[in-house]
């Protein structure tokens with residue numbers, strides 16, 4: 477028997493009406509925000525949602541406000557039909573797939589801007605990015621009023637930005653972190669991996685390996701700046717470049733550090749051809 481597909485709604489009143497039915501039955505709700513082109517990493521968020529809530533709402537929206545003019549908005553992969561099949565198999569009750577005009581009607585002028593954790597790393601390189609993410613996630617949180625929202629550690633800085641935003645704005649949706657799902661060779665799953673050529677895909681695991689090498693140096697009390705320099709020296713001949721950053725940071729504040737004095741996180745972002753890869757590991 478094929479799994480029953482999720483109900484798909486595309487406007488906010490229909491979303492709220494469907495959620496109100498769950499609420500009347502006393503059911504808890506987990507929200508899974510995505511940009512579609514779903515893979516096993518997204519499905520892990522759905523599965524984690526099942527562990528805390530009776531109902532799962534997945535949102536699929538390619539948010540133009542988190543892309544700058546020269547980024548990949550136009551070619552970002554789209555596959556609603558394939559996504560719905562995967563979500564049916566994973567057990568999803570409701571999909572919210574709004575269009576751009578629904579999320580940003582004419583006259584839309586509000587931006588949610590998070591300080592602190594959004595400022596370094598990707599925030600420094602892509603200044604438009606976290607404002608766009610925080611704005612859309614705030615809207616999704618207020619539209620759905622979910623008990624839980626599932627976010628991947630794959631986008632570690634984003635996870636902390638969303639957590640900060642929800643705490644600061646007293647939004648009572650609990651943000652839950654889900655570990656990164658990787659390919660067998662260690663590459664973090666990402667919708668953007670389809671951009672990689674076969675040759676690029678072969679060297680892509682180097683980023684994760686370098687992050688682990690830096691984390692291991694930090695744990696052994698070895699020089700982190702030297703480990704980062706060694707990482708850059710291995711990535712460049714493999715064709716990575718520019719390397720936006722490789723950094724050891726405090727796992728909570730994301731302040732760059734050179735030695736561990738509590739939980740740390742090693743984060744990296746690097747271009748491989750026309751594809752920007754990001755990844756991170758704990759230290």
Ligand code: AMP
Pocket residue numbers: 509510511512516517518520521626627628629630631654655656657658664665666667
């Ligand atoms: P995206 O569709 O890329 O915007 O991602 C939607 C959500 O899925 C975000 O919370 C991501 O962190 C999460 N995610 C993406 N890739 C992975 C992965 N490989 N493992 C775990 N979570 C992921």
